[in-house]
Amino acid sequence: MTALLEVSGVSVTFDGFRAINNLSFNIEAAELRAIIGPNGAGKTTFMDIVTGKTRPDTGTVTFGERSISLLSLSEAQIARAGVGRKFQRPTVFEDQTVAENLTMALKAQRAPWRVLFWRETQADRDKVAALAAEVGLSDALARKSGELSHGQKQWLEIGMLLAQEPRLLLVDEPAAGMTLAEREHTTALLVEMAKTRAVVVVEHDMEFVRRLNCKVTVLHEGSVLAEGSLDHVTRNPQVIEVYLGRG
Amino acid sequence: MSRTFFAKNPSVLWFLLILALFTLAVTVLSEAYGVAFISTSFVKTLGKTLCLALVALAMDLIWGYAGILSLGHMAFFALGGYMIGMWLMYARTDEIVVAALAQGGLPATAEEIRQGVATQIFGVVGASDFPPIWYFAHSFWAQIALVVLVPGILALVFGWLAFRSRVTGVYLSILTQAMTLALALYLFQNDSGLRGNNGLSGLQNLPGLDAVSQDDVSMWFFWASALALGIGYLLLAWVVSGKFGSVIRAIRDDEQRVRFLGYSVEGYKLFVFTLTAVIAAIAGALYYPQAGIINPAELAPIASIYLAVWVAIGGRGRLYGAVIGAAFVSLLSSWFTGGRAPSIPLGFYTIDWVDWWLVILGLSFVAVTLFAPKGIGGLFDLATGLRSPNRRGAPLGPDDGALMEKEAKE
Numbered sequence: 001m002t003a004l005l006e007v008s009g010v011s012v013t014f015d016g017f018r019a020i021n022n023l024s025f026n027i028e029a030a031e032l033r034a035i036i037g038p039n040g041a042g043k044t045t046f047m048d049i050v051t052g053k054t055r056p057d058t059g060t061v062t063f064g065e066r067s068i069s070l071l072s073l074s075e076a077q078i079a080r081a082g083v084g085r086k087f088q089r090p091t092v093f094e095d096q097t098v099a100e101n102l103t104m105a106l107k108a109q110r111a112p113w114r115v116l117f118w119r120e121t122q123a124d125r126d127k128v129a130a131l132a133a134e135v136g137l138s139d140a141l142a143r144k145s146g147e148l149s150h151g152q153k154q155w156l157e158i159g160m161l162l163a164q165e166p167r168l169l170l171v172d173e174p175a176a177g178m179t180l181a182e183r184e185h186t187t188a189l190l191v192e193m194a195k196t197r198a199v200v201v202v203e204h205d206m207e208f209v210r211r212l213n214c215k216v217t218v219l220h221e222g223s224v225l226a227e228g229s230l231d232h233v234t235r236n237p238q239v240i241e242v243y244l245g246r247g
Numbered sequence: 248m249s250r251t252f253f254a255k256n257p258s259v260l261w262f263l264l265i266l267a268l269f270t271l272a273v274t275v276l277s278e279a280y281g282v283a284f285i286s287t288s289f290v291k292t293l294g295k296t297l298c299l300a301l302v303a304l305a306m307d308l309i310w311g312y313a314g315i316l317s318l319g320h321m322a323f324f325a326l327g328g329y330m331i332g333m334w335l336m337y338a339r340t341d342e343i344v345v346a347a348l349a350q351g352g353l354p355a356t357a358e359e360i361r362q363g364v365a366t367q368i369f370g371v372v373g374a375s376d377f378p379p380i381w382y383f384a385h386s387f388w389a390q391i392a393l394v395v396l397v398p399g400i401l402a403l404v405f406g407w408l409a410f411r412s413r414v415t416g417v418y419l420s421i422l423t424q425a426m427t428l429a430l431a432l433y434l435f436q437n438d439s440g441l442r443g444n445n446g447l448s449g450l451q452n453l454p455g456l457d458a459v460s461q462d463d464v465s466m467w468f469f470w471a472s473a474l475a476l477g478i479g480y481l482l483l484a485w486v487v488s489g490k491f492g493s494v495i496r497a498i499r500d501d502e503q504r505v506r507f508l509g510y511s512v513e514g515y516k517l518f519v520f521t522l523t524a525v526i527a528a529i530a531g532a533l534y535y536p537q538a539g540i541i542n543p544a545e546l547a548p549i550a551s552i553y554l555a556v557w558v559a560i561g562g563r564g565r566l567y568g569a570v571i572g573a574a575f576v577s578l579l580s581s582w583f584t585g586g587r588a589p590s591i592p593l594g595f596y597t598i599d600w601v602d603w604w605l606v607i608l609g610l611s612f613v614a615v616t617l618f619a620p621k622g623i624g625g626l627f628d629l630a631t632g633l634r635s636p637n638r639r640g641a642p643l644g645p646d647d648g649a650l651m652e653k654e655a656k657e
């Protein structure tokens with residue numbers, strides 16, 4: 001079985017600074033993977049590359065059974081190919097209601113003409129309602145998302161990702177700004193989602209990563225420092241030195 | 248157009264009702280079909296105002312909804328005017344030339360007539376042949392098609408180049424200003440084929456309708472303008488009401504995020520840019536026959552800036568705001584600059600409104616932007632108790648065109 005996402009030999013330089021350095025790793029089709037690493041390790045930049053926001057200087061990124069190269073696709077094409085992304089800070093459309101946000105994200109035709117003549121069916125309404133229920137926003141469907149709390153915005157964004165039905169989900173620090181109960185709910189949701197798709201989670205919080213109970217990749221200075229179970233990597237002396245030792 | 252559409256957008260019905268009542272009132276008060284209370288020239292002013300309201304709607308879609316501050320849409324408006332103007336001028340001159348040649352006794356050949364028309368039209372710029380761009384000028388339907396095609400294709404090509412290279416914000420505004428300026432400068436040349444700075448004139452005279460007075464013609468155009476505005480409003484209200492409206496407002500506030508949802512932002516921008524250019528062109532095609540004349544000064548960069556000012560004063564991001572802004576400011580403007588506002592003698596200085604109106608307009612624009620960003624349309628929010636959310640000054644998205652806190656509704 002080939003991997004869903006294959007990153008190999010990728011390097012990115014910003015003004016002479018090597019943010020990603022010969023990075024290689026694979027993600028399987030239904031895998032939960034946590035990526036940890038100190039600030040500036042290149043975790044967000046890695047996501048930028050996979051989603052088409054940043055173009056690498058060298059290396060290849062391929063996706064899916066037919067191993068299409070993501071490097072030649074635009075952000076929108078990559079998203080349509082099945083890569084969903086949750087940002088570090090919650091980004092939802094604040095002037096629009098929760099329902100509108102979810103509807104926009106629903107898997108459907110994306111071309112302007114199709115969208116212009118798109119009309120909401122009962123099935124769509126049900127899907128939106130189900131998604132809202134799943135992320136605990138049932139009562140907020142008609143509210144403008146700008147009014148939501150920080151945690152609720154995180155939830156809405158997760159809901160939008162679910163609506164997109166991506167095959168690969170990249171989640172940047174989902175637990176930031178969440179209460180303990182919300183974190184537990186998030187963990188459960190991520191584990192559940194990873195049963196049917198690949199989920200890559202970037203997180204600083206070790207407790208959170210432990211609860212995910214999955215393979216961990218440690219990034220440092222733009223490349224993989226260690227990979228394995230959380231216990232395995234936390235025993236690695238190099239990891240202890242660059243990351244845990246400072247915590 | 249289902250019942251739920253109007254139920255969800257009650258302002259559309261209100262708008263159409265008010266527009267219908269207004270049209271009826273003007274008809275009843277007109278010289279041609281009513282009690283002759285309103286002069287024909289004022290009917291023309293009102294008809295032109297409706298056309299300006301239509302182009303303001305287009306501006307609101309592109310700027311208020313999609314967040315693209317285009318400062319070139321009056322170029323499309325003027326191009327629409329030029330396209331219809333070519334047919335009007337050709338057909339009118341053709342009639343006159345045929346009549347004049349008929350006096351000579353011998354029946355004139357088609358070539359003689361064509362030559363005569365060309366000399367009549369282009370004598371003023373020292374030419375006597377039809378430039379290639381007049382190839383279709385004899386055909387009404389061809390020129391009608393060009394009203395849509397020429398501005399539409401220009402918008403498509405310009406938009407494709409600009410959006411594809413992800414030019415946004417101020418840079419895009421400057422680029423659109425450059426486009427309209429370049430077009431104007433080109434048209435100012437005598438050999439542009441559109442009579443240089445003379446422009447096209449006599450457009451108020453409809454071919455074959457010599458016997459009909461301007462009283463009637465002005466009403467016809469008024470009705471046509473009202474109809475176009477009504478249809479335009481309905482169309483745009485429908486466009487912004489559904490998911491498409493959601494997507495373009497999302498692009499306005501945070502286009503990068505929209506890309507990650509899988510929507511091609513460039514495609515949407517191009518679509519909206521071209522659609523609004525075509526609407527602007529149709530508005531222009533109705534406007535210039537009422538104005539009677541069009542020349543390259545109509546494409547001056549300032550014209551497109553005024554358009555943005557109207558929309559801002561009316562309140563961007565709501566369709567009726569654009570209509571109110573355009574109607575209010577342009578009528579006021581024609582009152583002040585038409586010499587009808589009495590000058591105010593201060594002894595040492597006389598305030599002459601023709602000069603001072605622009606200062607007032609500029610100041611009110613600044614005042615609206617600073618103190619009432621919702622514009623005149625915001626009064627409706629006051630009346631219905633809608634307030635702005637308290638976001639401690641944060642706009643609703645990271646992009647340049649994003650809705651500002653004070654523009655938003657809770």
Ligand SMILES: Nc1ncnc2c1ncn2[C@@H]1O[C@H](COP(=O)(O)OP(=O)(O)OP(=O)(O)O)[C@@H](O)[C@H]1O
Pocket residue numbers: 014015019037038039040041042043044045046
């Ligand atoms: N667009 C950019 N231009 C210049 N430098 C950048 C850019 N994006 C990232 N960097 C740099 O690349 C490095 C890696 O950044 P990145 O955001 O990927 O780190 P991170 O692992 O996500 O860190 P954090 O845990 O703080 O989120 C940092 O040193 C950052 O300053």
Ligand SMILES: [Mg+2]
Pocket residue numbers: 043044045088172
């Ligand atoms: Mg980061």
